[in-house]
Amino acid sequence: MGRKIRIAVIDSGINAGLFDLNEYVIHSTGFYINSQGYIAESNMLPVRNLHGTAVAMIIRHICSDVEFISVNVLDENLSTDGRVLAYALSQVFDYRPDIIHMSLGTLKRRYIFPLKKIIKEAKKLNVLLVAAAENSGKTSYPAYLNGVIGVKSGFFENYKQYSYKKGFFLAPDGTKGIAHIQEVPVMKNSRGTSMSAAYISGHLAEILKKYKNFSANDATRILINTLKQKE
Template sequence: MFRQQPPAWSEPFISRPLEHPLQLTRPFDQITREWAWENATGKGIKVAVIDSGIDATHEAVGGPVSSYASVQEGSDGIYYDTLPHTDAHGHATACSGIIRRVAPECELYSVKVLGNDLKGRGLIFASGLRWAIEQGVQVCNLSLGTTKKEFYALLHELVDMAYFKNIILVTAANNFPIPSFPSMYSSVISVASHPGKDPFLYYYNPKPPVEFGAPGINVRVAWRDHKWITATGNSFAAPHIAGLVARILSKHPELTPFQIKFVLYALAANVSKERTPHNPYEE
């Protein structure tokens, strides 16, 4: 019998201690909100808001934006304008205000891929996501998506790239019953709306692809020109979960994407023993 080389990808499983030992999460019934995020603020966690650009001067944003990139397309192809910008619409400022409400000390990255009509090209969107991944952010809030199937493979490649780099992508489900990408991919955290007002109240959906429900119906959000509006949409549910993820990671930076999903599942109001399920429509 001749000796064969081990199959590809076998190296991490050879019989010696790992160079980077894995950190264990708690048993399911010991995962509590106190352990997961109490006293955490999101400090040290980079959160990219890939959207219409953040207005850093709005009171809801509550602090500076750490980095900017406005994705542009010129005669020579895609390029990134990294000068400070403002919000072309109001949408990104709304999402950023929610994130900072939940994780006030997180570092925001403004990735501008949408215009003042809240529309953008799929290639611009994908390029913005690629830029955020290359910056080494830990969380991306994607309150946008595309229904165009020609971008399915490209976005899937980027989502997988993020997953294997331990970057959490929190995506808003489409507001209409039409599949949109990347919210339909299994490796993202897909979010839809419930009508509650408590920013820390969310539910698990046992029938994915949409996995969690967070406040997103008639919520008061920041808007352009330092204004506030009452708005409805899955766009505003996703940043509630993105903020929670930032809080969890600031306390437990070793957690991987699938561990983060497990913690979120364990602490959902309709799963956790800490919260008594109730009807948010009665709030």
């Protein structure tokens, strides 16, 4: 077994009590706006939506040599305050992740500047940023920002397939073929770019087992070359 690839999943939290995820989640935390209107951190925030759990299970299915930092920022409706997202991203570097995975984003341009600061820090620390593009096709952030590996959904025969087009990776938009996930109806029916991004993070984790310290541009190139070798 190779080294463990550490992935910070910024989402609705990972329910480590499901299946064997407790063997993969090494730390859980969360961020929210408290009653005084300030951003607060707590490792006691409940997982109110299994979205993040589905994301983790897809990543783990593609690459089993992973360990997760579960970062809970989304509520039961998969919503959050943009300030919470930006702050959570700024703090997650302390956990020394190899990949920061975001099956989420914002349409609000006012968050571009703080997100660019995060991208700059990620580049400095050789941390890969993966983000799902908005399902409707609207420009969303951070997926559309330089230095981020943006992902859209596509139609493929099996979960191992992906493609690259116009600056974005495309991957399956559902959970078909992912072990155990079909046993939970809520996760079984999960669809969209959120799931697509998880497949790409899984493939990146597999690549990171062989290579170290490469940029988002390097990662994109390697993923594309790997894709061409499979064709």
